Amino acid sequence: ETGVTQTPRHLVMGMTNKKSLKCEQHLGHNAMYWYKQSAKKPLELMFVYNFKEQTENNSVPSRFSPECPNSSHLFLHLHTLQPEDSALYLCASSQLNRDRYSPLHFGNGTRLTVT
Amino acid sequence: QKEVEQNSGPLSVPEGAIASLNCTYSDRGSQSFFWYRQYSGKSPELIMSIYSNGDKEDGRFTAQLNKASQYVSLLIRDSQPSDSATYLCAASREGRRALTFGSGTRLQVQP
Numbered sequence: 001e002t003g004v005t006q007t008p009r010h011l012v013m014g015m016t017n018k019k020s021l022k023c024e025q026h027l028g029h030n031a032m033y034w035y036k037q038s039a040k041k042p043l044e045l046m047f048v049y050n051f052k053e054q055t056e057n058n059s060v061p062s063r064f065s066p067e068c069p070n071s072s073h074l075f076l077h078l079h080t081l082q083p084e085d086s087a088l089y090l091c092a093s094s095q096l097n098r099d100r101y102s103p104l105h106f107g108n109g110t111r112l113t114v115t
Numbered sequence: 116q117k118e119v120e121q122n123s124g125p126l127s128v129p130e131g132a133i134a135s136l137n138c139t140y141s142d143r144g145s146q147s148f149f150w151y152r153q154y155s156g157k158s159p160e161l162i163m164s165i166y167s168n169g170d171k172e173d174g175r176f177t178a179q180l181n182k183a184s185q186y187v188s189l190l191i192r193d194s195q196p197s198d199s200a201t202y203l204c205a206a207s208r209e210g211r212r213a214l215t216f217g218s219g220t221r222l223q224v225q226p
Contacts (some may be wrong), residue, residue, distance in 0.1 A: 041218060
């Protein structure tokens with residue numbers, strides 16, 4: 001496989017459920033990201049991991065819990081979500097270096113519906 | 116004030132015309148700029164990156180950057196119906212490890 005792979009593609013969960021989103025990148029990048037995309041709103045950065053270390057947490061509620069066991073895998077654990085958390089969740093990766101910011105490569109996303 | 120602003124559109128152009136998409140940003144420290152295309156129900160895909168003032172051309176696409184005016188644009192020549200999508204402008208600054216995105220401009224190319 002190439003690129004950035006996300007599973008599942010679609011997820012419907014109740015407010016009391018616990019579920020996890022998975023992301024894997026095959027690009028050899030050293031940084032991974034979670035973004036949230038809601039209708040008619042800009043992409044919102046949630047978390048950034050660089051070499052497995054979380055370097056940014058953009059004031060995300062604790063019901064979202066990220067995990068990055070290595071530089072190729074990223075998870076987003078979900079529990080007691082609210083209906084307003086329904087959105088497209090996008091994983092991305094990039095190669096961070098000193099000289100220049102490299103662009104993000106996105107996975108296909110997980111369409112989450114909270115009922 | 117939004118960090119990256121785009122007109123939401125839709126911008127409607129006839130097939131074969133030039134589509135001009137515009138973006139402004141508020142952070143003068145922004146250094147790198149990107150245009151992504153997003154088809155409905157799909158994830159964003161990178162079209163262009165631009166880092167210095169001036170024009171950068173890639174096939175039918177030209178990105179333009181004016182840091183003094185804090186303005187980025189994307190021109191699409193010979194627009195095709197397959198170019199119909201939402202175009203996202205994104206900016207980054209040194210020291211920040213993630214991009215800031217605009218809300219996107221929806222482009223419709225009429226056959």
